[in-house]
Amino acid sequence: MEKKKIAVLVILSILFVAVVGVLYFSEKRTVYTTRNVISVTTLPLPVLNGNVSVEQAIENRRSIRQFSNDSITLDNLSQVLWSAQGITDSEKGLRAAPSAGQVYPLEIYVFVGINGVSGFQEGVYHYVPVNNSLEKVMNGDLRGELSGIANNQPWVKQAPVDILITGNYHKMINKYTDKELSTRFVNLEAGHAGENIYLQSEALGLVTVSLGSMNEEQLIQSFKLPENENPIYIFPVGHPT
Ligand SMILES: Cc1cc2nc3c(=O)[nH]c(=O)nc-3n(C[C@H](O)[C@H](O)[C@H](O)COP(=O)(O)O)c2cc1C
CATH class of the missing domain: 1.20.5 (Single alpha-helices involved in coiled-coils or other helix-helix interfaces)
Structure with missing residues (x-):
């Protein structure tokens, strides 16, 4: 018994x-196969000249983790997104950052806080380079949740916007077959886009910091990233204090 x-x-x-x-x-x-697009906003066109030289931007670039409460403008946001992944040769579909084999495996998201971008609603947006537009994919100010996922780095919820770069390793593997090589290529490309975000921010009088520390799986689930997209980098962007 x-x-x-x-x-x-x-x-x-x-x-x-x-x-x-x-x-x-x-x-x-x-696994999420598609993005849930709530609405679409066409962005202002990028401005192709500025007052800060490339040399000055390189020299003055610093990782800054303190932001004022000021909003950024939609013009500024558009300019920074363009510098990361915008189309710079529409005939050939080439972008601001180089890409191994012209595969373009990166996707860019923006977490906009309440009053983060003047005249623009808070939410999570996906950047569409070919249309120079933003697709709203989630409602609400989700910077706090993103900050938690980025190991509670407080600057993520203090900056008016956070830019997230994701990479689709499968796209690259389809072209180069070797997994290690393809992963390296995607990560290198994110570095190119990231440096452009730093330099463009500097040229606009904004500040940023590149963040690699985050819980990838949690981020994928919380923000319903489509299949095969992996988070790589987060850039809080805003005005200096
Ligand atoms: C791949 C990578 C990951 C990084 N991750 C973080 C991070 O998670 N949090 C952070 O505060 N800074 C992070 N940084 C920023 C570095 O701390 C910073 O670049 C370094 O202190 C040098 O300062 P500088 O960028 O002002 O020259 C990262 C930088 C790189 C290149």
Whole structure:
């Protein structure tokens, strides 16, 4: 009788662990195939001259982690996004940052805080280089959630906007087959786009900092990143104090 009870208990425990395991992993592996586009905004065109030389921007660029409460303008946001991934040769579809094999595996998202961009609603937006537009993919000011995912780095919720760069390693693997090489190529490209964000911010009198520290899986799930997109870099952007 005693043995029978133990056997039942063991079976029940195994069943419990199996059910919890299935629930845990199915939760973790939710795969989103498309972005849920709520609305689309066409961005102002980029301005192709400025008052700060490339040399001055390189010399003065610093990682700054303190931001004033001032909003940035939609012109400024558009300019920074263009510097990261904007189309610079529309005939050939080439972009501001170089891309191995012209694969363009990067995607850019913007987390806009309440009053983060003057005259523009808070939310999470996806940048569409070819249309120079922003697709709203989530409602609400989600900088706090992003800050938590970025290991509680406080500047993520203090900056009026946060730019997120993701990379689709599969796109690159389709071209180069080798997984390690393709991963390296995508990450290198994110570095190019990131440096452009730094330099363009500097030229506009804005400040930023590149953040590589984050919980990738949590970010994918919380912000429903489409299949095969991996977060790489976060850039809080705003005015200096
Ligand atoms: C790949 C990479 C990841 C980084 N991640 C973080 C980060 O998670 N948090 C942070 O505060 N700074 C981060 N930084 C910024 C560095 O701390 C910063 O570049 C460094 O202190 C040098 O300062 P400078 O950028 O002003 O020249 C990162 C920089 C790079 C290149």
